[in-house]
Amino acid sequence: MPFNTFISSIADLDRCTAAPDLTEVLIEPMLLARQGRVGEKAAQELAIAARARGLRPVLVWDALMPQQAMEAVGERLRTWDFAAFAAVRVNDLGAAAWMQEHHPTLPLHLIAETGNHNLSALQGWCELLGHTLERLILSIELPEAQLVQYCQALPVPCEVLGAGPILLFYSPRSLLADPLHAEDEDATHIAATIAFEDHPDRPFPTVETPHGTLMFLDKDQFIGDRLESLWKAGLAMVRIDLRPFSPAPDAAPNIDRICQQLLSAPATLRQQWHRPTRAPFFNANRTTALIPRMKTRRLDPWRNQAIAEVIAGEGGSYVVFRVLRPFHLTPDTQILLPTGDRLPFPANCNLRTLQGVPTSQGEADQLLLTDWIKKAVTGSLLLAGSEE
Amino acid sequence: MNKPELLAPAKNLERLKVAVTYGADAVYVGGERYGLRARADNFTVGDLQEGATFAHRNGAKLYITLNAFLHDEDFAGFGDYCRVLDEIGVDAAIASDLGVIREIQRHSSLDVHLSTQASCLNAAAARLWQRTGVKRLIVGRELTIAEAGAIHRQTGMEVEMFTHGAMCMAYSGHCTISNFTAGRDSNRGGCIQSCRIPYFLKSDADSTNRAASAEPITFMSSRDLWGIGQVGEFFRQGICSLKIEGRMKSSFYVAIATRVYRRLIDAYATGQGAEALLDWAATELRSLPNRDYFPGSLDAPAGHDSVFHKHYGVNPGTHKYSGMVMETTESDVVLYIMEPLAVGDTLEFVPPQGEPIVWTVKDLYSVLSEQRSRFRQESVVKLPRATLPDQGQALTPFTAIRHAQAAATTNPELSVAS
Numbered sequence A: 001m002p003f004n005t006f007i008s009s010i011a012d013l014d015r016c017t018a019a020p021d022l023t024e025v026l027i028e029p030m031l032l033a034r035q036g037r038v039g040e041k042a043a044q045e046l047a048i049a050a051r052a053r054g055l056r057p058v059l060v061w062d063a064l065m066p067q068q069a070m071e072a073v074g075e076r077l078r079t080w081d082f083a084a085f086a087a088v089r090v091n092d093l094g095a096a097a098w099m100q101e102h103h104p105t106l107p108l109h110l111i112a113e114t115g116n117h118n119l120s121a122l123q124g125w126c127e128l129l130g131h132t133l134e135r136l137i138l139s140i141e142l143p144e145a146q147l148v149q150y151c152q153a154l155p156v157p158c159e160v161l162g163a164g165p166i167l168l169f170y171s172p173r174s175l176l177a178d179p180l181h182a183e184d185e186d187a188t189h190i191a192a193t194i195a196f197e198d199h200p201d202r203p204f205p206t207v208e209t210p211h212g213t214l215m216f217l218d219k220d221q222f223i224g225d226r227l228e229s230l231w232k233a234g235l236a237m238v239r240i241d242l243r244p245f246s247p248a249p250d251a252a253p254n255i256d257r258i259c260q261q262l263l264s265a266p267a268t269l270r271q272q273w274h275r276p277t278r279a280p281f282f283n284a285n286r287t288t289a290l291i292p293r294m295k296t297r298r299l300d301p302w303r304n305q306a307i308a309e310v311i312a313g314e315g316g317s318y319v320v321f322r323v324l325r326p327f328h329l330t331p332d333t334q335i336l337l338p339t340g341d342r343l344p345f346p347a348n349c350n351l352r353t354l355q356g357v358p359t360s361q362g363e364a365d366q367l368l369l370t371d372w373i374k375k376a377v378t379g380s381l382l383l384a385g386s387e388e
Numbered sequence B: 001m002n003k004p005e006l007l008a009p010a011k012n013l014e015r016l017k018v019a020v021t022y023g024a025d026a027v028y029v030g031g032e033r034y035g036l037r038a039r040a041d042n043f044t045v046g047d048l049q050e051g052a053t054f055a056h057r058n059g060a061k062l063y064i065t066l067n068a069f070l071h072d073e074d075f076a077g078f079g080d081y082c083r084v085l086d087e088i089g090v091d092a093a094i095a096s097d098l099g100v101i102r103e104i105q106r107h108s109s110l111d112v113h114l115s116t117q118a119s120c121l122n123a124a125a126a127r128l129w130q131r132t133g134v135k136r137l138i139v140g141r142e143l144t145i146a147e148a149g150a151i152h153r154q155t156g157m158e159v160e161m162f163t164h165g166a167m168c169m170a171y172s173g174h175c176t177i178s179n180f181t182a183g184r185d186s187n188r189g190g191c192i193q194s195c196r197i198p199y200f201l202k203s204d205a206d207s208t209n210r211a212a213s214a215e216p217i218t219f220m221s222s223r224d225l226w227g228i229g230q231v232g233e234f235f236r237q238g239i240c241s242l243k244i245e246g247r248m249k250s251s252f253y254v255a256i257a258t259r260v261y262r263r264l265i266d267a268y269a270t271g272q273g274a275e276a277l278l279d280w281a282a283t284e285l286r287s288l289p290n291r292d293y294f295p296g297s298l299d300a301p302a303g304h305d306s307v308f309h310k311h312y313g314v315n316p317g318t319h320k321y322s323g324m325v326m327e328t329t330e331s332d333v334v335l336y337i338m339e340p341l342a343v344g345d346t347l348e349f350v351p352p353q354g355e356p357i358v359w360t361v362k363d364l365y366s367v368l369s370e371q372r373s374r375f376r377q378e379s380v381v382k383l384p385r386a387t388l389p390d391q392g393q394a395l396t397p398f399t400a401i402r403h404a405q406a407a408a409t410t411n412p413e414l415s416v417a418s
């Protein structure tokens, strides 16, 4: 059951060496990684040290890169020795392209977490990045059944977050330094806790780094005790993320014990996890069904049949229709009321133009009048008859 | 000289016609499904048909947003929908999800514009997107115009930028606050604007709570973008299209924002210089509800002053939307009014071209030609041409009408350049 984790010190590496099934370490230089803590030289040294311990070092380049930053970073990376790294983990497609151009044999791991929720997209990445793509990192918004399907269907191995913080928000802007009056502090990481006004008891860890501001959920993802079907489906890697709550300079405290427990007593590990846990979408992602229902007003489903809409009127006197699309009035034209009830369009209601000219047809955007039609309030729709 | 297209938003057919009437070269709209603002009161297929006809008849283009990040089950009917869009003559689809892009290409010959939701931020990424067959990049709002220009030059691709409107504080597509706190997928149109609300904020570094906010503060809400001072730079950097945000916004917003940028673009293109119009443009745009405009990252990455600190809501703007000209006849101009209207009230017609016409109502008539002294809101009223300045010659259907609000609350310290 292969695990990987983020590391930022030799002590982390030593713990990783002792961690059962932990085969890979993720190294985050400040230059490239949005939560990176180590310098460029230290990152390369950690990679060499990891190799020496039989661990696979993966370079994390997960910061998004506006053009200028990309150019500057590209220049710096020309001086790097990538030989120690086994793969590079990218978020920005530009980073993938840069690696393919300058180090075409170095395998890529693509972070396909946010907004990569269909097979076609994931297959598209595989085709686009070709043989250098070694792994896709899948989204925790995908339910178990989907994860299983994708692990089986995709031509490259997949990884998923097994335990760790859920990133909610990634902005390039500095959002904490100013309100915390920390502009002058010589800190590359400003850590804070934020809470909704109406839920002050829910603390959301938030951090500002040189790459921007990141906000996390108040609970950690934890599926360490529910991995059976994913392993069977061929899941290649499970990530354990202990970074935000690690005392500097470490990133992986207790990783040896945690891996041990993941193998022997994962349910106990969940109960003992250092923060509350959840796996909100692992059973099902119901966000799909909710949205159309939330947004549909009562008359919306009929709008495609509507030829005019009541926009004004005066009780007992008149109704003003605005024509939505050209029509000829037919005997079975109906009025659909905002309540959902229908009325036949009265045969004697005297449809006419603003100049008072009787008509049985309308042009788009034209205003037409009728005598007062009881209940035909603003928002009612005129529905084309079947002969229309 | 490259003259950028002016691209305006439209929630419905009326707003599409407003946008085209006020000079948009292209309009982007959402269908009933598959878009980030997908909702059932968006454009139906019938609306799209009529919208395309209207736009094309007036020399404008119609783009459809298919920019949600879809799950497998969301694709039901998608291929058929793409074929219909093709038949209607929609000029391009705006998409962000590679799966969606592949399905569009499989089922139609629609051009694809890569949505800003995909956060394409550099030329290296652009080249990869180019290989997917994407024709145009709507680059991330985090880029300066110079950076976007570099992407255009290095790839030869069309590059579109936002010039106006509300901004996500996160990298577009990289905020899932709503997903995990409200069960609504922000990448499928469910954003609940969590960045706009106040939060309690406490530094982890300080056990004495030196920096804790006893009162909640709004620190994640972005000010609104305006690019009125950058029009020349858009030209110089070869940006192909200037986009106004706001598919959920009113006809009034569409009219005023389109009118302003139309005039600025035309002024620059004809060598009259857009700079002379800056104060005018700022005043016009401040007539709309806003969150203290700033130039975003157009000149340089947005800094600390890019946060809109107001708790809830926006600045109401100096003017209120009062209504719209619906029809004109030989004898009358017919209005739909959003607010109560009485003889003696002052209205301001804002025609697509020319100066606003400020006018005090003298005579009011119902659609039955009965003279009245007042009408309630949401009425249709007739104004005799004879009572209007210049017989109302400048007033055409879709002309917006506004009136000054008592107190403007825009932060007076914020200048055009800020």
Ligand code: SF4
Pocket: B167, B168, B169, B170, B175, B176, B177, B178, B186, B191, B192, B193, B194, B195, B196
């Ligand atoms: S909450 Fe704010 S930052 Fe997040 S998606 Fe919505 S508008 Fe964008």
